[in-house]
Each structure stands twice: as C-alpha cells, then as structure tokens.
Amino acid sequence: MARIELRYTDMHTAGEPVRIVTGGYPELTGATILDKRRQAREHYDHLRRAMMFEPRGHEGMYGVIPVKPSVPGAVLGVLFTHHEGYSTMCGHATVALGRWIVEQGLVAKIEPVTRFIMEAPCGSLAMECQVVNGEVTGVTFESVPAFVEGHDETFDVPGYGLITTDIAYGGAYYAILPASRFGLDLFATPVAQLVDAAAALTDTIRAQRKIAHPDADDLGFLYGTIVTDEAVGDMPSANLCVFAERQIDRAPTGSGVTARMALDHAKGQMALGTLRRFYGIAGVPFDGRITRAEGSTVRVAVSGQGYYAGQGSFIIEDDDALGYGFELPKHFKPV
Numbered sequence: 001m002a003r004i005e006l007r008y009t010d011m012h013t014a015g016e017p018v019r020i021v022t023g024g025y026p027e028l029t030g031a032t033i034l035d036k037r038r039q040a041r042e043h044y045d046h047l048r049r050a051m052m053f054e055p056r057g058h059e060g061m062y063g064v065i066p067v068k069p070s071v072p073g074a075v076l077g078v079l080f081t082h083h084e085g086y087s088t089m090c091g092h093a094t095v096a097l098g099r100w101i102v103e104q105g106l107v108a109k110i111e112p113v114t115r116f117i118m119e120a121p122c123g124s125l126a127m128e129c130q131v132v133n134g135e136v137t138g139v140t141f142e143s144v145p146a147f148v149e150g151h152d153e154t155f156d157v158p159g160y161g162l163i164t165t166d167i168a169y170g171g172a173y174y175a176i177l178p179a180s181r182f183g184l185d186l187f188a189t190p191v192a193q194l195v196d197a198a199a200a201l202t203d204t205i206r207a208q209r210k211i212a213h214p215d216a217d218d219l220g221f222l223y224g225t226i227v228t229d230e231a232v233g234d235m236p237s238a239n240l241c242v243f244a245e246r247q248i249d250r251a252p253t254g255s256g257v258t259a260r261m262a263l264d265h266a267k268g269q270m271a272l273g274t275l276r277r278f279y280g281i282a283g284v285p286f287d288g289r290i291t292r293a294e295g296s297t298v299r300v301a302v303s304g305q306g307y308y309a310g311q312g313s314f315i316i317e318d319d320d321a322l323g324y325g326f327e328l329p330k331h332f333k334p335v
Contacts, residue, residue, distance in 0.1 A: 004316040006051065010309040011100065013092035014251035015282030018306065019051055019063035020100060024313075032070045033077050034218045037086050037121050040065060040079055046324045048081045053325025056314050059083055060248060064093050069119040075107050077119040083327075084244035088219050089122040089171025091141070091254010091286070096306025098129045098139035109134065120144075122171040122219060138305050141254070145297035146170045146262035149211060157204045160197060165205075165225075168266075170258025170300065172223035173211055174241070175201055179227040186229045186238060191248070191281070198225035198242035226256045233269050238279040251304075252280035257288040258300040265290055265298050 007023035026044060030036040040048070052061045062082050069077040078097060080090040097118065102109055107116045114129045114136075123144035130138040149167040157163045165177040175198075179186040182197040202225045213219035224243030231237040239260070241253040249256070257278050264270035272293055277285045285304075292299040316323040 002318040004047075005313050006047065006316070007311075007313045008051070009100065009311040011096040011306045012250075012309050013095045013304055013306040014280055014284035014286065016092040016249055016251035016280070017060065017062050017309070018093045018096040019057070019061060020097070021051070021063065021065050022311075025065060028065075028067050028079075030070075033067065033079070033119055033121050034216060036067050036070075036077070037079055037218065041086055045085075048086075049325040050314065050316055050323065051325075052081060052083050053327055055322065056325065057083075059328070060250065062090070062093060064090075064097060071117075071119050071124055074117045074119040074124060076101060079121065082244050083247050086121075087172055087223060087244070089120050089144070089255040091171075091257060091302050092249070092251040092304070092306075094118065094120065094125060094127075094141045094254060095139045095286075095302070095304040098127050098141065099136040099306045101127075102129050102131065102136050120171065123215075138303060140301050140303040142291055143255075143258040143300045143302065144171050145294065146258045146300055147297045148263055148266045149173060150209075151266075153209070155201065155204045155208060157200050159200060163201055165201065166263055167205070167209075167211070167222070168259035168263040169213070170260075170262060171255040172219075172243075172259075173213075173221065174223060174243075174256055174259050175205055175225040176256075176260060176263055177201075177225075177227065178230055179240075180230065182227070184227075186227060186240065191240070194227055194240055195242050195246055195248060198227050198240070199246045201225045202242070223255075226253065226260070228260075233264075234274050234276050236277040236279065236285075240281055248281065250280055250282040251284070252278040252286040254286060254302045254304070257286050257302050261288045261290055261300045262298050265293065266296075 011018040028036040065079040067077040126142040228239040241249040
C-alpha cells in the first residue's frame, strides 16, 4: 500500500501551537520566499490540510514549513500555515522557531545571546536567543517595518452598525479596536460573541476596502481583527486576535503586538524603548518594545518563549478517504 510520511516537531508559544515539518515535505524551488509560498499553496496544499485539519490537527492548529532562505545572511526561511492557508508573518511561531533553530544546531550557540537572521514571507527578522548553560531561555525578534494603514475608519458592519477601527501592519494587516465599540466587554462577553463580532468586521473590511502593501502584492490583505481591552499607554493590555477564517490565536499574537505598538506610537501613546506587556486568551504574555522609528514606520522587538510539546510522524495512506484531513461540517451530510 502506497503512503506518505511527514515528520514533525510540535511546540507551543503562549498556548498557540507550532507544528514544524521536519521531514517528508517536497523541496520548494521558488526564487523568493513569496514564490515558495505560492508554490506550496498551488501544488502542495493537500499536505497543509493533512497537518492542520482533523484527524491530525484541529481548527486552531498552526504550522511551519522550513525552506531554503532567499535573502543573504538568513539561516532559514519559513512558511507559516494555518487552517485557512498561509500567513505572511507569525510572531508566536517565530519565537518557537528561534529556540528550535538554536537547539537544532542550525546556528552556532553563543552565550549569553545567540543572534541570527530568519526569513519570513513578510521579510527578514533579526533574532536574539538568550542562552544560559546551553539552554535557550527566551527569544526576541525584531519586526519588519510596521505602520498604520488607516486611522478611525468607519464601516457599516451587519448586525453591529457603524464600527470605527484602526488598521495597522506588523507583518500582516489587522483591524484593531476595543471590544466596547461593538457594545461588548473583552472579559465579560462570551468568547464566541467576540469572535462573531471580529469576524464580521474582517469580512466587511475585506469586501469594502482595498489594502495594498508597498513592497509586494502578496502582502496586501487583511489577515484578521484584534479586539482589545481599554488599557492605554504602557499599561499591560489583553487582546483577542481572530484571524484567517475565524481562527482564534491563543497567544497575544506577535505580529499583532507589532501592529498595536506601531499604532500606539503613531497616536503618541508609546515612546521609543518603552516596554509594554500583552496578554492573549491563554494568559501567557509577550513583551513589546519599539526599537527604531524610521519615518512613518517603526521596528518592534517582541519577546516570549516557546516550549516543546511532542514529535513524531504522520502517515497518509493512499486509500484513506480522510487521509488529507477534513473540516467538521456545519451541518450533517446526507447519507
């Protein structure tokens, strides 16, 4: 019987899964990382589905496909996968990958800090891994240039009326607004209702507003909506990121932290070098700090720690009708 075997290492950062493909995936040959992303989407998407969907994954699964880098000096290129497709940036996965790259020996381990460059679809990320007695104890990455796409834009959202939001980029584009603008409370409202509101706003913006990234067309799309508490300035803040197609980030969302810091800086609420702590729904924080301001853009350092959760191999048998995964349907299918 013919079969495919995919090897993997599972990690998590702040509760959000990171499934790293370590063997069995075809080599991607595109000249740039965005070429490789398109090649994966157009020719090998069945393998993403096999790893992200049930029975091997779940609706909140997230993954990484390591690839050869296409920029000078990078030690590794990575593609980010989720239940809907392929994202352009992922902070929680980048944090986990920092530890994995060092502990796999892909770079020389240097104490107290190991530094290197990793390539993501949105661009090159400067990595710093704290190393104590040979162990990685924390990871920080510096973002690509982050900026505000739109201030106080208003959309007529079905079921919610006129909603005013900001839109910012931190490697991916997000609508960012406090839950109170939907008439909801981030802490008291059931999560399902927060997800409904965030998804409705995402759908509305995608239908009504064109987003174009200055560097590449592949980066120009709204990835999701982040609903926040009412904290301002450098106060610790909580948020819920609903991305792709109603997928919930368990972590504070690294690219979302980057976008939020860029937004705070543009509003004059966040000075260069100021530390701010962000919490996701699992309760484990990321720290953000603006490291550089360059015209209308900023660079943001995001810090966290990834943890190992397991490793093994997946087998896909050629006569398995569900071998490449399935999504739980909204309605029972007729026999």
